[in-house]
Amino acid sequence: MKVAIFGGTFNPIHIGHLIMAQYVKNFTDVDRIIFVPNGTPPHKNSEIALPQHRFEMVRLSIEDNPDFEVSDFEIKKEGPSFTINTLEYFSILYEKVYFIIGSDNLFEIKKWYKAEQILKKFPIIVLPRERERDLIRKQIEKFFCIYNAEIILIDMPIIDISSTEIRRLIKENRSIRYMVHPKVEEYIIRKGLYKE
Numbered sequence: 001m002k003v004a005i006f007g008g009t010f011n012p013i014h015i016g017h018l019i020m021a022q023y024v025k026n027f028t029d030v031d032r033i034i035f036v037p038n039g040t041p042p043h044k045n046s047e048i049a050l051p052q053h054r055f056e057m058v059r060l061s062i063e064d065n066p067d068f069e070v071s072d073f074e075i076k077k078e079g080p081s082f083t084i085n086t087l088e089y090f091s092i093l094y095e096k097v098y099f100i101i102g103s104d105n106l107f108e109i110k111k112w113y114k115a116e117q118i119l120k121k122f123p124i125i126v127l128p129r130e131r132e133r134d135l136i137r138k139q140i141e142k143f144f145c146i147y148n149a150e151i152i153l154i155d156m157p158i159i160d161i162s163s164t165e166i167r168r169l170i171k172e173n174r175s176i177r178y179m180v181h182p183k184v185e186e187y188i189i190r191k192g193l194y195k196e
């Protein structure tokens, strides 16, 4: 089975993430998408909801989609969640393992732990977040030339939604309706997340 690992902080998961995953299913030969919320993000530290909350919001968002699943692999691990370790783990279980990122991370990935190993060993699926597709294509070409990296760019409409914007709206007591799955909206209100 071919799987695509979708790593993220998902703080909270929003419709941009869900549409990305559906595009991956629609336009690649990937059989399943595995969402992997991170435990201790290696790079972010402010206003992050507890891993259990972020995991539960992912679970609620995808429970009715048989092509999607959520893994607690990173939230169960002690210490920072490094992507290379997660990909190595899933590559033992599956025939082919892709990693899904937004194009913003295509320009950050070189700073990640063992980035070269990720780029050399694992195919990456990129969904556009910026409008300048030429810049994205150039970066993909560069990684191909240097690391022989297999990077697939999927053509998806730009969805200008971020978890940061959602958290901002909540703090300002504004509605996040339609930006997240209705069950996630209900969960955030019930648990009082992102108010402070």
Ligand SMILES: Nc1ncnc2c1ncn2[C@@H]1O[C@H](COP(=O)(O)OP(=O)(O)OP(=O)(O)O)[C@@H](O)[C@H]1O
Pocket: 007, 008, 009, 010, 011, 016, 017, 020, 100, 101, 102, 103, 104, 105, 127, 128, 129, 159, 160, 161, 162, 163, 164, 165
């Ligand atoms: N609207 C979007 N379009 C394309 N890619 C996205 C979008 N939102 C998130 N991603 C990608 O999904 C992955 C997980 O994103 P993450 O959970 O950090 O959400 P985020 O909206 O970027 O969060 P934050 O605003 O807190 O930084 C990353 O690879 C990110 O690039």
Ligand SMILES: O=C(O)c1ccc[n+]([C@@H]2O[C@H](COP(=O)([O-])O)[C@@H](O)[C@H]2O)c1
Pocket: 006, 007, 008, 009, 010, 036, 038, 041, 042, 043, 044, 081, 082, 083, 084, 105, 111, 112, 113
């Ligand atoms: O392994 C690393 O060094 C590394 C550095 C930055 C980000 N990541 C992973 O990349 C994914 C997307 O990150 P983010 O910040 O956009 O949520 C998520 O799974 C992070 O754990 C991984």
